Every structure is written in C-alpha cells, then in structure tokens.
C-alpha cells in the first residue's frame with residue numbers, strides 16, 4: 001500500500017484530495033495547523049471504508065521540528081512516503097503592496113513560500129534514501145506572471161513556488177535522485193481561502209465583479225481534486241505540471257457564461 005502526505009489537508013483542496021486517495025486505497029496522512037478542522041476531517045475520513053491507515057498530525061509548515069515529527073511518526077507506521085503534496089497555503093488581505101502590514105507579509109511568505117521549501121527539503125532526504133517518491137507543489141495566482149491589484153504579495157510567493165519547483169525538479173534530475181517533482185495548478189476554488197486572509201484570519205470581502213468572475217471560472221475543490229488525484233497517481237515523470245483551468249477552458253467558460261448560470265455565493 002502506498003502512502004500520501006498532504007499539508008493543509010484538514011479542509012478545502014487538501015481534504016478533497018486526501019478523501020480520493022483514501023478511496024483509492026492509499027494510507028493517508030492528514031496534517032494541518034487547525035486542530036479542530038483536523039479532528040473533523042479524520043472523523044469524515046473514517047466513514048470511508050478501507051483497510052489502509054489514517055494518520056493525523058497537527059503540523060505548522062513553518063516549524064521544522066513539527067514537520068520532522070510528522071515525517072518520523074508516519075514512517076514508523078507506513079515505512080515509506082510515496083507522495084508528498086505541499087498544499088498548505090494562505091491568502092492575503094485585499095490591499096495594495098504598500099499597505100500590507102509587515103507581520104502579514106512575514107507570515108504569508110513563511111507559510112506559502114518558506115513552508116513549501118522547508119517541507120520539500122526535509123522530505124527529499126527521505127525520498128532520496130528510498131530512491132523514489134513524488135513531491136507536488138500547489139501553484140496559484142502569480143505563478144503564471146498574472147497581476148491583480150490587492151493580490152501581489154500572495155502572487156509573489158506563488159511565482160517563487162513555481163521557480164522553486166522547477167529548480168528542485170532540475171536538481172533531482174541532475175543529481176540522479178530518483179525523486180519526481182511536479183506542479184499542481186488548480187485555478188480558482190471556492191473554499192475558505194477566498195474568504196479569509198492568513199488561513200483563519202480577517203474576512204476578505206468580495207466585490208460583485210470578483211464574485212462574477214469566480215462564478216464563471218471557479219469550481220469546487222472536489223471537482224478539481226477528482227482531476228488532479230488521477231493525474232498524480234498515473235504520473236511517471238519528473239517535472240510534470242497538471243493544470244485544471246487552461247486558457248482554452250477559461251475562454252470557453254466566458255463564451256458560454258450567459259447559458260451556464262452558477263452562483264457559489266447565495
């Protein structure tokens with residue numbers, strides 16, 4: 001049986017993916033900073049019948065000792081870690097760059113960028129010993145160089161996550177590690193993320209124009225997880241990139257939006 005660890009998997013996209021991995025027979029490892037959501041997620045997962053294990057850890061991806069604990073305790077139970085997904089991520093308050101407070105700037109970069117780097121660095125050591133394993137990093141706004149006022153600190157961090165992923169995949173090849181590294185590009189997901197900054201921080205109020213765009217381009221995390229988890233399980237190469245909201249799909253959504261009424265905000 002294979003093992004998957006997903007950071008930030010107590011809710012949203014991370015949880016939607018982990019549920020599918022359980023349905024497909026994987027040992028699943030929940031990890032999140034939010035203890036209450038983690039317990040609820042574990043209870044929900046237990047209702048899905050499977051002989052595979054469910055492990056659960058309160059882990060802040062900015063804390064090395066907590067990530068190390070998650071890795072060591074998982075290995076005691078499962079012997080290997082086959083797939084690791086760096087999914088934990090937070091949004092920013094809707095502010096121009098010069099108004100973002102320093103503590104918000106620090107925390108966002110700590111989680112979205114440094115958390116991904118730190119987890120990758122620690123799990124690489126395990127996967128190199130195994131001579132196999134796959135790491136996937138979740139991209140977001142900014143990864144493709146797009147700019148939206150009020151989202152630029154988040155965008156900067158996700159642009160850097162993309163560069164980091166390319167660099168890690170390159171080093172994995174160059175140094176013949178046997179580890180595959182790839183990107184997951186989910187598009188717009190209707191989750192807590194779009195409503196709150198810094199995880200469970202301040203509410204972000206969405207104006208009507210933004211809601212309209214999200215209604216056209218957005219999807220539930222379950223829909224996107226369904227697509228991504230199959231791609232991840234079938235992946236056989238380094239440097240893979242799985243994109244849900246392609247330019248073609250986005251254009252089609254806009255063209256057909258008059259006939260395809262959706263409202264995620266009722």
Ligand SMILES: NC(=O)c1ccc[n+]([C@@H]2O[C@H](COP(=O)([O-])OP(=O)(O)OC[C@H]3O[C@@H](n4cnc5c(N)ncnc54)[C@H](O)[C@@H]3O)[C@@H](O)[C@H]2O)c1
Nearest residue numbers: 008012013033034060061087088089140188189191193199
């Ligand atoms: N929602 C979107 O539109 C969207 C679009 C593109 C990319 N993404 C990315 O997808 C990923 C998942 O987002 P989501 O929409 O499911 O959001 P979400 O808020 O529903 O889930 C994120 C999870 O990460 C956890 N988390 C926050 N800080 C953490 C920390 N320091 N350590 C460990 N866990 C932490 C939260 O508690 C939460 O359970 C993020 O990386 C996000 O940037 C989201």
